[in-house]
Amino acid sequence: MKLAFWRSRIQHRCFSTAHARPAARPADFTHAVIGAGVVGLAVARRLALRSGGSVVLLERNHAVGTEISSRNSEVIHAGIYYGAHSLKTRLCIRGKHLLYDYCQKNSIPHKRIGKWIVAQNAEQQETLDKLNAVCRDILNVPTNWISEAEARTLEPDVKASAGALESPTTGIIDSHSLMMSLLADFESAGGTLALRSRVSDASRLHDTGWEILVCDESNQEFLVKVDTVINAAGLGAAFVHNLVLPTERHIQLYYAKGNYFSYNASRPKVARLIYPAPEPGHGGLGTHLTLDLAGRIRFGPDVEWSDTPESLDVNSAKLPDAVLEIQKYLPGIDTMALNPDYAGMRPKLARNSAMIQGQGFTDFVIRKEEGLQDWVNLLGIESPGLTSSLAIAEMVEDLLYN
Structure with missing residues (x-):
């Protein structure tokens, strides 16, 4: 449904906030999803297919997926980092299978390229041995141990002094093609995309459902009545959450900026993704080597804490630090x-929170809020959010309908 049409449809049902509200009016949509990143798109698509299209997807930017979803490593994760019983693990593993299947059926460019997590000393080797055991004995996630000699034969430019843990089900994906496909599914099912539509307030109705105050690019306001709301706003999720929860239940997000660096030399050459061994308490997975679908190398992300989510200029001053990290596993790099x-x-629920299970680890939060059974919050959705997106959509549907 086109934006102009839905706004004309809403306008005749809306009213100025200066006037008295009618006692009751029919809902404009069954569901409102706030945020059109890859997770919001996946949720909106699934709910549109379920509800016959009565879903509005509200996005504050001029296009879908312009924030977290278009500024990541585009990796399909295997699900090996996050601990045996975390929500991240469960949704990542389920999401990986759903995503590969969806890509195959919808001709989304992707490649099951595989990944090595390299160890340089006995302590890192022990960490990877524990990960390997969890994957084998609990998670049923395929992993293989690569000896130092085998690593040197397969990837002569990669330093893995104590061996490497191989993840053969890790892959890469064209995230933009994925989002365009999810959007096409959503609109084909009758869903309504509203771009440049910023949520500025939300009110619980006495009868049932919610009224959402939406502000467009010209600061004109619209009131949209819906039965249920899904907060998938990513970097803005705390703001949306705090609109409807009492002060004592407000949350704060912490923003971990990640800088990426491109590489334009032909050597060293690698055939798979290369990650350093994880460090407990680290805010990310380390400055790793990723490949795009054309085989081009890039490195990142690092972790740089930011006071604002809008600070997206690459910090060139971080390059020397990145070089030191990269040389640990790729000593021949042309700096x-x-x-x-x-x-x-990356939106985090705690400063210095880790993406790997261990000290400082914070899990995804996906829940109905107490006393608000028609409102679902998705908080702290960072990596592996892309991989988990279709599984998160399943979970949201389950929360609303079961």
């Missing part, structure tokens, strides 16, 4: 061929 590329932002 002159590294250039600032882009930066992404």
Whole structure:
């Protein structure tokens, strides 16, 4: 449904906030999903298919997926980092299978390229041995141990002094093609996309459902009545959450900026993704080597805490630190061929929170809020959010309908 049409449809049902509200009016939509990143798109698509299209997807930007979803490593994760019983693990593993299947059926460019997590000393080897055991004995996630000698034969430019843990089900994906496909499914099912539509307030109705105050690019306001709301606003999820919860239940997000650096030399050459061994308490997975679908190398992200989610300029001053990290596993890198590329932002529920199970680890939060059974919050959705997106959509549907 086109934006102009839905606004004309809403306008005749809306009213100025200066006037008295009618006692009751029919809902404009069954569901409102706030945020059109890859997770919001996946949720909106699934609910539109379920509800016969009575879903509005509200996005504050001029296009879908312009924030977290377009500024990441575009990796399909295997689900090996996050601990045996975490929501991240469950949704990542389920999401990985759903995503590969969806890509195959919808001709989304992707490649099951595989990944090595490399160890340089006995302590890192022990960490990877524990990960390997959890994957084998509990998670049923395929992993293989690669000896130092085998690693040197397969990837002569990669340093893995104590071996490497191989993840053969890790892949890469064209996230933009994925989002366009999810959007096409959503609109084909009758869903309504509203771009440049910023949520500025939300009110619980006495009868049932919610009224959402939406502000467009010209600061004109619209009131939209819906039965249920899904907060998938990503970097803005705390703001939306705090609109409807009492002060004592407000949350704060912490923003971990990640700088990426491109590489334009032909050597060293690698055939798979290369990650350093995880460090407990670290805010990310380390400055790793990723490949795009054309085989081009880039490195990142690092972790740089930011006071604002809008700070997305690449910090060139971080390049020397990145070089030191990269040389630990790729000593032959031509440092002159590294250039600032882009930066992404990760919303975290605690400062210095880790993405790997261990000290400082914070899980996804996906829940109905107490006393608000028709409102679902998705909070702290960072990596592996892309991989988990279709599984998160399943979970939201389950929360609303079962």
